Amino acid sequence: MDFDLMFTSFPKLLGATVVTLKLLSVSLFFGLFIGLLFAILRLNKNIFINKFAYGYSYVFRGTPLLVQIFIIYFGLGQIEYLRSTFLWVILKEPYWCAIIAFTLNTGAYTSEILRSAFQTIKPGIIEAGKSLGISNKIIFYKIQIPIAIRQSLPAYGNEIILMMKGTSLASTVTLMDLTGVAKYIISTTFKPIEVFIVAGGIYLFMTFIIHNVIKYLEKKYSFQ
Amino acid sequence: MELLAFGKTGWGDELFYATLMTIAVSVTAMLIGFVFALIFTPLKISKYKSLNLIGNFYTTVIRGVPELLVIYLFFFGGSSAIMYVASIFGYFEYIEINAFITGSMAIGIISGAYSTEVFRGAIQSIDKGQFEAAKVLGVDKFAQFYKIILPQMLRLAIPNLSNVWQITLKDTSLISVTGLVEIMRQSYIAAGSTRDPLLFYSFAAVLYLLLTYLSMKLINRLEAKYSRGY
Numbered sequence: 308m309d310f311d312l313m314f315t316s317f318p319k320l321l322g323a324t325v326v327t328l329k330l331l332s333v334s335l336f337f338g339l340f341i342g343l344l345f346a347i348l349r350l351n352k353n354i355f356i357n358k359f360a361y362g363y364s365y366v367f368r369g370t371p372l373l374v375q376i377f378i379i380y381f382g383l384g385q386i387e388y389l390r391s392t393f394l395w396v397i398l399k400e401p402y403w404c405a406i407i408a409f410t411l412n413t414g415a416y417t418s419e420i421l422r423s424a425f426q427t428i429k430p431g432i433i434e435a436g437k438s439l440g441i442s443n444k445i446i447f448y449k450i451q452i453p454i455a456i457r458q459s460l461p462a463y464g465n466e467i468i469l470m471m472k473g474t475s476l477a478s479t480v481t482l483m484d485l486t487g488v489a490k491y492i493i494s495t496t497f498k499p500i501e502v503f504i505v506a507g508g509i510y511l512f513m514t515f516i517i518h519n520v521i522k523y524l525e526k527k528y529s530f531q
Numbered sequence: 532m533e534l535l536a537f538g539k540t541g542w543g544d545e546l547f548y549a550t551l552m553t554i555a556v557s558v559t560a561m562l563i564g565f566v567f568a569l570i571f572t573p574l575k576i577s578k579y580k581s582l583n584l585i586g587n588f589y590t591t592v593i594r595g596v597p598e599l600l601v602i603y604l605f606f607f608g609g610s611s612a613i614m615y616v617a618s619i620f621g622y623f624e625y626i627e628i629n630a631f632i633t634g635s636m637a638i639g640i641i642s643g644a645y646s647t648e649v650f651r652g653a654i655q656s657i658d659k660g661q662f663e664a665a666k667v668l669g670v671d672k673f674a675q676f677y678k679i680i681l682p683q684m685l686r687l688a689i690p691n692l693s694n695v696w697q698i699t700l701k702d703t704s705l706i707s708v709t710g711l712v713e714i715m716r717q718s719y720i721a722a723g724s725t726r727d728p729l730l731f732y733s734f735a736a737v738l739y740l741l742l743t744y745l746s747m748k749l750i751n752r753l754e755a756k757y758s759r760g761y
Contacts, residue, residue, distance in 0.1 A: 366736070369697075369739065369740045369743040370701070370739045370743075371701040372701075373705060373715060374704060374732055375736075377718075377719075377728070378728075378729065378732040381722065381728035381729075381732065382729035382732050382733065383729070385729045386729065472596070472597040472598065475597030475598070475600060476599060479708065486599050486600050489603070490603050493603055493607050497607065499604050499606075499607035503600060503608070507596040510595060510596045510600070511591070511596060514591075514595035515595075
């Protein structure tokens with residue numbers, strides 16, 4: 308055990324954690340909106356809209372995140388037309404490419420979580436709202452959405468943790484996130500175990516925090 | 532389109548073999564995962580706190596740390612660990628383990644953590660009476676787990692195991708960083724030499740979709756088979 312290395316690499320890894328957290332929070336923020344949008348589209352009665360939303364979530368859940376990042380980072384730059392538009396400012400940056408890939412990926416999973424939450428709402432609740440003369444719009448925003456969010460908290464907590472692990476793939480497109488820096492230190496010192504313990508410890512600590520925050524929210528917003 | 536053709540001019544046959552490699556790694560990893568799950572599930576549900584601790588440590592650490600980091604640990608640490616063990620037995624030559632074994636071990640350990648959780652959930656949903664009946668009949672602990680609980684548990688576990696299979700299949704794409712030529716690595720090579728990344732990565736996505744689709748069909752059939760009589 309090389310404890311010196313563990314001590315010296317800790318601040319470097321902690322600095323890289325900021326990049327990981329940034330990637331995570333930005334993509335979760337946008338992903339939540341995309342997820343909600345596609346969950347609503349999934350509940351639409353129009354078969355084309357419905358199928359489109361299903362196709363989106365099927366493709367993004369059925370392929371590895373690595374492929375998605377590579378298509379966006381390496382693939383889209385190949386299209387001549389895109390290079391001439393303002394989108395190129397975003398797409399030439401690995402940081403934004405990673406964010407786009409993560410957002411679309413977490414959006415697909417989130418849409419599935421929210422859809423199943425919407426579908427498990429008892430029809431009686433909506434009927435009760437209707438018989439009280441509440442308009443459909445208000446039923447949706449004030450009754451269905453809050454219940455769906457509460458229902459999907461445990462599953463969404465898992466998704467946050469999965470996404471946090473997913474951000475490690477940003478290191479494959481040259482970003483120096485926690486995993487990227489860990490790999491750099493491993494490949495320069497050839498001490499994989501020490502670096503794994505420190506970097507893994509930081510990841511575990513974040514998992515622990517996320518897990519407990521979700522647990523607290525579940526308790527706070529439970530129906531009892 | 533000719534880039535995807537079979538033969539010397541296209542990458543079709545290379546990608547075909549790469550797909551077989553992905554399937555081989557996924558199946559091997561899944562089986563390694565089952566071995567880990569069969570070891571750690573009894574630990575997790577044991578009544579001894581210290582054994583619980585070992586089981587929980589395994590599943591928590593592996594599920595809380597990115598797959599890529601675990602793969603780097605195996606990739607960089609694998610041969611030195613083996614060489615250390617070999618040096619105890621008096622063998623001092625350089626040993627290099629091949630990428631297939633390192634990759635399947637790394638993904639297998641990850642897959643095992645998820646399978647352990649699935650098995651634990653399935654066992655806990657088995658009726659308590661089954662355990663009691665086995666005890667009353669004097670069946671020993673070992674036979675109780677492997678002959679009575681395991682067969683019943685598998686039926687309950689199949690839907691969740693199919694999720695684990697999907698995760699494992701997708702995780703194999705990460706082994707490409709170690710240089711094992713599976714779908715992702717082959718697409719990377721092809722994209723690099725033809726300067727057509729969009730085509731090859733999109734094709735890789737299609738291959739993965741095809742694999743997940745076909746395996747879902749297969750698993751559904753398996754599920755129907757094991758729920759006969761229920």
